[in-house]
Amino acid sequence: MPRKYVIHTKEVPNRFKAISRSGVIAWEEGCLKCAVCVKTQCVYHVYEHRSLDPRQMIDSIDNECMNCLRCVQSCPKQLIHKAINPEYKSLGDDYWTPDIISKLWYQAETGKIPVSGAGYPGPFSGPNFDSMWTDMSEIVRPTRDGIHGREYISTAVDLGTKKDHLDFKGMELVEESAPAVVAAPLPILLRVPAFGAFEQETIKGWARAASRLGTFLALPAEMNPEEAEAPQSCLIPIVSLPQAQSGQGNGHSLLVEILWSEHWRKAFERMSKSHPGALICVRVPFLKGAEERVLSVAKNGASIIHLEADFHGRSQQDETLLVRDGIRSAHLALVQEGIRDEVTLLASGGIAMAEHVAKAIICGADAVFIDFPILIALECRMCLRCKEGLSCPVEINTAPASWVASRVVNLVGAFHNQLLEVMGAMGIRDARRLRGEVGRSMFFDELDEAAFGQMGYLKEGYELE
Ligand code: SF4
Ligand code: SF4
Structure with missing residues (x-):
């Protein structure tokens, strides 16, 4: 049995006074x-x-x-x-609520799971991941020795492709038939957010955090820090088609991401040649019919596909399409085609809390990217001033890399512990088994339909008597 994966955290004070509730x-x-x-x-x-x-x-x-x-x-x-x-x-907005932001600050500062006290005071349903509940029926008593106790719960995931059979020549495994995977100790990858008042020092800090955690940081290839500043094997350079054609990207990376476009195959072939040891991930935007695009990319040779929603967890084209449903449709399309295990499905956009990680995996993702949580870990208030070229109230650009790294390790440590809690309570001992496990969850829409669907629907303007 592999050694237990534990993230060691220690208190890392805020640089600014937090805004209290x-x-x-x-x-x-x-x-x-x-x-x-x-x-x-x-x-x-x-x-x-x-x-x-x-x-x-x-x-x-x-x-x-x-x-x-x-x-x-x-x-x-x-x-x-x-x-x-x-x-x-x-603070923030309707999605990145003050409650979520302040809890992310707390986790980054202490590395601990936020506790809200006795009972849950919030609503029982809401949009997107809030309308999903997990089946925690395996909670029978508090475990005597906690989540890191005797029971081994693995959060490790494989990124890449697993073949449906192995070929041997005599006693030798034929190399092409061997699984081509990169292991990650937890289903959480980091990603440089789309905006923020960060500098190269911040990126160095994020890269160091990824390296300490054993996970990866995805970043535009032009932001790649030098070898001496961050281990290159934990970076996922994001390469555009012109960059791929000009041979850009990091030669030591285990993973490289290219962007989907009509010509994605060209970039894919170019990167496969220039980075023979790396796995190529294709990022597909979450638009209407994304599942068909995911399927086509998978059938055309990509082993890792990243479905990207906007930062509110919705489609970039139509805000009524939710990332929760997008992941589910893409997962089911791959299952129906019989190629689910040949592809790793990554998801990003709107992953704001630890519970979203578990819920995205239940919907069918193998792992997720977190982006804005790693910015909020640095005390970001989601005021969006940086988007307008204004100064950052918490001067994220001046934060030293060591502080950035420790805050992100704390945050991911708290997320990891919550994932262990959820999986333990669901009776699931391996994150790979959590994928697509909708039988252990409930969806509000489905329950609502089953309980009240036959009563019909109220049209706008009608009133109940
Ligand atoms: S509420 Fe309690 S802790 Fe706060 S200022 Fe008053 S006495 Fe002190
Ligand atoms: S606090 Fe405001 S200005 Fe600073 S990074 Fe966050 S959103 Fe940007």
Whole structure:
């Protein structure tokens, strides 16, 4: 049995004060000037340490307060209140919500799984991955020795093609019939996000994180750091057709990605010749009918296909098409054609939380790319100022590579632990077995249809009596 894969994490402090969910509002007007003010009784002494960070205009009280509400409850004139911080509410957007962003910050800082307390307070269904539930029926008791205990749960995946049979010549395996795979210890690959205030130093940090984790970082070939700055074997250069034709790309890479276009075969052949030891991945955009394109690319020789949705997990062409369904259709098309094991299906776009990794695999992906989470790990607020050429409020461009690497290792460590928790609770001991395992999940749309479909549909404008 292979050695257990464990990601070692350690606390890596924020460089900036995080925007907290709630803020203390303390009115002075009407104060009775009590002999012993409730503010002096705060067990965390937050009023005594109070200071203002002038660079970010953040009051230290909001970050240090532990929300025990003692001061709120004890002030006889009720002059102290806690309220949702408007700056927190304005983080991100409908998909990259403040809750997701702040949990990603927490995981990158501590390497721990975020815990929301007793019970789940959120809605039970929503768009995309939120309308999927996993069957956790194998949870019978907390394991005595935790997720890294005696039971071995493997998160390793193979990238490449597995042949449906082996050919031998005498006692020798015919080389062409051997599986051509690259192993990754977890089904999470990193990818440089489409935008962000990052610099070469940030990319070096991401590459070092990929190397420490034993996974890969996909990046445009022109961003490739030097050999001395990052091990080349963990990089996946993304090469365009003109770059492929001019022989660009990294000669030491185990994997290379090319972009799908009408002429993708030309780039594929060019890269296969110039990189005989590398596996070539073809990136297919998630557009209408993407499953047919995936099938055609697979039948034409690609062993790794990357289905790319937009950063909200939707089709780049039609926002009603969800990546969850795109992965499922592509997976089923390959299954029906009888070539599923000959192809590795990677997915990207909108993978924002650890649960999305498990759900994307259940839908049929072998592994996923995470892109914006590795930017948010660096305290990004998803304010999109960098997209407009404005300065970054958390100066990501100045972050040293060592800090970047450690934050990303923490984040992926927390994702990995959550994946182990989900797989353990589902009774699945190997990530390769989780792929396409929809029998261990429930889809809201299907349950809704089964329970209420026969009642018909309400047309717009009609009301229930
Ligand atoms: S709510 Fe509790 S922790 Fe926060 S400032 Fe008041 S007493 Fe201190
Ligand atoms: S914080 Fe804003 S400006 Fe900085 S990288 Fe993130 S989105 Fe861009």
